[in-house]
Amino acid sequence: MNAPISTPTTARALSFVRGETLPQMPPPDDVRLSLSRRVARTYFGTPANAAITIGCILVLVWLLPPLLNWALLKATWTGNATTCREAGGACWSFIREKFLFSVFGLYPFELRWRPGLVLALFAGMVAISVQQRFWSGKLIYAWIAALAVMWGLMGGQVLGIPVPGLDPVPTRLWGGWLVTIFLAVFGAALAYPIGIVLALGRRSQRPFVRLVCVCWIEFIRGVPLISLLFIATFIVPLFMPTGVELDRLIRAQIAFIMFAAAYMAEVFRGGLQAIPKGQYEGADSIGLNYSQKMRLIVLPQALKITIPAQVNTFIGMFKDTTLVLIIGIFDFFTPSLKG
Amino acid sequence: MTDRPFESRPQPAVPFWNDPAKRGIVLQFGLATFLLFVIWTAWTNMLDNMSARGLVFGWDYLSRPANFAIGESLIPFSAQDTYGRALAVGIINTIRIAVVGIFVTTILGIALGVMRLSSNPLLARLVSGYIEVVRNTPLLLQLFLWYAIINSLPGPRQAVHFGPGMYLSNRGMKVPWVEWSPALWPMIWALVAGIIGTIIASHMLARRREATGGAPPLLPIAAGLILGLPFLASAAQGFPATLSIPVLQGFNFSGGIELSPEFAALLAGLVLYTAAFVAEIVRGGIQSVFKGQWEAARSLGLSSGQLMRLVILPQALRVIIPPLTSQYLNLTKNSSLAVAIGYPDLVHISNTTMNQTGRAVEAILVFASIYLTISLLTSAFMNWYNARVAIMER
Numbered sequence: 001m002n003a004p005i006s007t008p009t010t011a012r013a014l015s016f017v018r019g020e021t022l023p024q025m026p027p028p029d030d031v032r033l034s035l036s037r038r039v040a041r042t043y044f045g046t047p048a049n050a051a052i053t054i055g056c057i058l059v060l061v062w063l064l065p066p067l068l069n070w071a072l073l074k075a076t077w078t079g080n081a082t083t084c085r086e087a088g089g090a091c092w093s094f095i096r097e098k099f100l101f102s103v104f105g106l107y108p109f110e111l112r113w114r115p116g117l118v119l120a121l122f123a124g125m126v127a128i129s130v131q132q133r134f135w136s137g138k139l140i141y142a143w144i145a146a147l148a149v150m151w152g153l154m155g156g157q158v159l160g161i162p163v164p165g166l167d168p169v170p171t172r173l174w175g176g177w178l179v180t181i182f183l184a185v186f187g188a189a190l191a192y193p194i195g196i197v198l199a200l201g202r203r204s205q206r207p208f209v210r211l212v213c214v215c216w217i218e219f220i221r222g223v224p225l226i227s228l229l230f231i232a233t234f235i236v237p238l239f240m241p242t243g244v245e246l247d248r249l250i251r252a253q254i255a256f257i258m259f260a261a262a263y264m265a266e267v268f269r270g271g272l273q274a275i276p277k278g279q280y281e282g283a284d285s286i287g288l289n290y291s292q293k294m295r296l297i298v299l300p301q302a303l304k305i306t307i308p309a310q311v312n313t314f315i316g317m318f319k320d321t322t323l324v325l326i327i328g329i330f331d332f333f334t335p336s337l338k339g
Numbered sequence: 340m341t342d343r344p345f346e347s348r349p350q351p352a353v354p355f356w357n358d359p360a361k362r363g364i365v366l367q368f369g370l371a372t373f374l375l376f377v378i379w380t381a382w383t384n385m386l387d388n389m390s391a392r393g394l395v396f397g398w399d400y401l402s403r404p405a406n407f408a409i410g411e412s413l414i415p416f417s418a419q420d421t422y423g424r425a426l427a428v429g430i431i432n433t434i435r436i437a438v439v440g441i442f443v444t445t446i447l448g449i450a451l452g453v454m455r456l457s458s459n460p461l462l463a464r465l466v467s468g469y470i471e472v473v474r475n476t477p478l479l480l481q482l483f484l485w486y487a488i489i490n491s492l493p494g495p496r497q498a499v500h501f502g503p504g505m506y507l508s509n510r511g512m513k514v515p516w517v518e519w520s521p522a523l524w525p526m527i528w529a530l531v532a533g534i535i536g537t538i539i540a541s542h543m544l545a546r547r548r549e550a551t552g553g554a555p556p557l558l559p560i561a562a563g564l565i566l567g568l569p570f571l572a573s574a575a576q577g578f579p580a581t582l583s584i585p586v587l588q589g590f591n592f593s594g595g596i597e598l599s600p601e602f603a604a605l606l607a608g609l610v611l612y613t614a615a616f617v618a619e620i621v622r623g624g625i626q627s628v629f630k631g632q633w634e635a636a637r638s639l640g641l642s643s644g645q646l647m648r649l650v651i652l653p654q655a656l657r658v659i660i661p662p663l664t665s666q667y668l669n670l671t672k673n674s675s676l677a678v679a680i681g682y683p684d685l686v687h688i689s690n691t692t693m694n695q696t697g698r699a700v701e702a703i704l705v706f707a708s709i710y711l712t713i714s715l716l717t718s719a720f721m722n723w724y725n726a727r728v729a730i731m732e733r
Binding site: 042043049052056057059060120205207208209218219221223224226230231233235237239241242315319320322323325 | 363366367369370374381382384385387388389391457458459460461462465475476478479480626668672673675676678679686690693699700703706707710711714722
């Protein structure tokens, strides 16, 4: 039985065994096509595919020339509003002219070094904070100190105490990129811990805690961000005792934090639910208490698996900072509307 | 001593702060007290502050004349009407943009999602480029862009003509519309009857298919009921419906239905923005169905239509529906950005009311609770639907 079957004798005995080698076959059609054949097949393989390709090309032919004409050929690169209007195309000189305005907003011209310094300080702090070797409790104090310095530089006063040598600048003159970055970064940074607390509260075993967290999250997620900003602008001042005033920018910032925290809480809740029950039970069985269980076992895993969703929420929040325009705070694209 | 049962040993007394149940009660009581204190303080402060400005909390302003005109309204409204009626106009306008927007977004979003999965790289890349640009720029910016584009269109006399009776100009968009007459009621009832009949027929057919393994296809029956019944009703009356087609008269159009520039800009902005998100959800849902399901369906000899309808979509829908719900809600909530381009929606009218009467608390309370109601109702409905399509586990 183990005799080699390729010998002519066995081939005669077992008639279905081929005795000679077949000539080499060409490779299958779609493996080694010439570039032109491959393109033809990818774009015009079937009638439907050809129709799709032609449709796409028609759309491009219809859209691109007017767009390029507007953006490049008829555009104005240098000049003022009159030359722009005559050319009838895009007005890029306007962007260059208003660039500094879009960074600093209405901030007094001769004092612009102050927000510039704040931006530099902020960038430095962020650069330090993203490096793991600086992560310690001291970083929090450093941020608090940096915030006080930034606030002092921007406003010329910290919580009503004037900074010697600096003119006070009211927050209604702050604007541009500064406001966008402040709102987004501090919104995100503070929404993170609040979101965790809300998510844990929503999964708490204490019914009243759960009720409060559910109502809080569902209320904020159920109304548009505009209504929160309206509440911060018009209603919150009424809640304050007479004589106490909270700055408008800070109120908007708080509304932002609340808004982002509710959305973050739902992201974290998804993460908490995705952790297998065995992890919770394992933590219980080795005698960890609630805060140890969450801090050491559950949250590190839950936060890690929700990172993509967290990034999405933060991107959404950054885009939403444009809404402060509606309640009259100027962010970075406001200058382009004034044009 | 050793023969005493384990249970009856004296337990060491647990101090109440180490007893989870008692600690929970104390903690929740503390939280409740704190919240009540905050709310009470805020409320009394608010009443004090309002009375200092000569205001009293109340709803009497709703029955006072509004004294402002509203650009577009589905119910008759004049400046002599009350704030309450103005609010109703705002609610209707918000619901109008939300319903039309959700409808168009669903169709466009599904189409874009399927197109992004196309095997034709040109189409897939074009669509994915569009989706990435639109998803990553702020909606408010896009709304301003569409509003600016519509305002820079030529006037009615040089309007862009892009279909029979459809004109786009800086006065908005004009499309043909059925002229209203009471003779249309039988047609509407016939349509309703057709839809109800289709639902009943689909249930009966499903039962028959389960019992016998074969049943006539639903589609011709549904088409006959939904299209045929209104046609018969209309034919029985001698076709009373007349189509009103926009015609250029003097400096503007007459006839047809007009979508104001604000409505058109808001609709375009909301639909194009949300559809990009819906497209990604649809793509994710279709891709989440395992390859084996496609291959198994093909090996059973299902046509590509049956493959989608019977195998892929029922499984993809489970993944698609929860995030789709939140996109519908986002669209509804984002329609509040209408205030920035002047479409008279709920927020816009509340804002005007607020500025005229100073009733900030009441006006914001009203519109926030209306949005909250819409949101909660929508999520309740979608949760119900989701529970129906969810996978049945033992």
